[in-house]
Amino acid sequence: MARFLCFLLAIALLPFAWGLSLAFFDVFRMVSASGETIFSPEALSALGGLVAFLVAWVALPAPVRLYVLGHELTHAVWGLAFGARVSNLKVGKSGGSVSLSKSNVWITLAPYFFPFWTIIVVVAALVTRCFVSPLPWPCAWLFAIAFTWCFHVCFTIRSLMQPQPDIQEYGRLFSYVLIWTFNVAGVIVWIACTTEVTWRSVGECLWTRTSGTYLAIASLLHSLSHS
Numbered sequence: 001m002a003r004f005l006c007f008l009l010a011i012a013l014l015p016f017a018w019g020l021s022l023a024f025f026d027v028f029r030m031v032s033a034s035g036e037t038i039f040s041p042e043a044l045s046a047l048g049g050l051v052a053f054l055v056a057w058v059a060l061p062a063p064v065r066l067y068v069l070g071h072e073l074t075h076a077v078w079g080l081a082f083g084a085r086v087s088n089l090k091v092g093k094s095g096g097s098v099s100l101s102k103s104n105v106w107i108t109l110a111p112y113f114f115p116f117w118t119i120i121v122v123v124a125a126l127v128t129r130c131f132v133s134p135l136p137w138p139c140a141w142l143f144a145i146a147f148t149w150c151f152h153v154c155f156t157i158r159s160l161m162q163p164q165p166d167i168q169e170y171g172r173l174f175s176y177v178l179i180w181t182f183n184v185a186g187v188i189v190w191i192a193c194t195t196e197v198t199w200r201s202v203g204e205c206l207w208t209r210t211s212g213t214y215l216a217i218a219s220l221l222h223s224l225s226h227s
Contacts, residue, residue: 003170003171003174006105006170006171006173006174007171007173007174009174010171010173010174010176010177010178011173013177013178013181014177015210015213015214015217016181016210016213016214017177017180017181017184018213019206019209019210019211019212019213019214020181020184020185020188020206020209020210021184022209022213023188023202023205023206023208023209023210024184024187024188026205026209027188027191027192027197027201027202027205028043028191030195030197030201041139042138042139042142042195044139045138045139045140045142045143045146046142046143046145046146047146048143048146049142049143049144049145049146049147049149049150050146050147050149050150052143052147053146053147053148053150053151053154054150054154057150057154062155063151065091065092066117067151067155068091068092068095068096069091069096070111070116070117070152071096071111071116072089072090072091072096072097072098073089073116074110074111074114074116075098075100075107075110075111076089076098076100077110077114077116078106078107078110078114079098079100079101079102079103079107082102082104082106082107083102084100084101084102084103084107085100085101086098086099086100086101087099105170105178108166108169108170109166109167109170109175109178109179111156111166112156112159112160112166112167112175112179113178113179113181113182113183113186114182114186115148115149115151115152115153115183115186116152117148117151117152118145118148118149118151118152118186118190120148121141121144121145121148122145122189122190122193125141125145125193126193129193134196138195142195145190149186149187149190153183156179156183160176160179188202188206
């Protein structure tokens with residue numbers, strides 16, 4: 001019954017996920033400071049971070065132990081957030097584990113949508129911005145964020161290509177929609193945290209795109225029902 005409800009929720013969230021994806025492209029275009037060029041220095045820095053990690057991914061041994069550490073720490077952090085007791089954190093090259101006194105969908109799926117190392121960089125940027133405004137070296141911050149986020153994405157994709165009990169527990173469709181939605185939302189957040197894009201602009205894009213998507217689907221269903 002729970003998996004069926006998760007399936008229905010996933011269907012309801014699909015338009016939101018699509019609208020969120022469109023909003024991401026709107027926000028990314030806002031990164032251009034002049035409004036005349038598609039690729040501003042900030043956007044190119046983010047692209048450079050993505051490319052740099054992809055080159056490292058292909059040319060160097062995969063930093064598996066670092067990913068496993070972030071994966072298990074993510075379980076631990078989300079477990080603590082929901083009041084779980086955390087113990088026995090183990091990290092090895094072949095895998096890791098952490099003992100939690102309770103679990104739920106957020107704790108279980110968090111490592112797939114919560115880029116631990118990217119969050120560390122974003123928090124450091126926010127703390128720096130509290131003391132120095134505007135944020136110094138925005139291109140360097142964006143490079144670091146994009147680099148660590150690409151690290152998260154590459155390992156997440158590799159993990160999802162293998163059978164994962166975490167994914168099967170709540171159903172593939174629900175898990176994938178949730179993972180996609182939070183990953184895209186995370187990118188929008190770190191763009192807003194490290195550039196001059198305002199939260200109001202982000203909210204307007206998100207509202208316009210998601211509401212437009214739901215209205216378009218409602219219009220389509222209405223047309224089909226009367227055809």
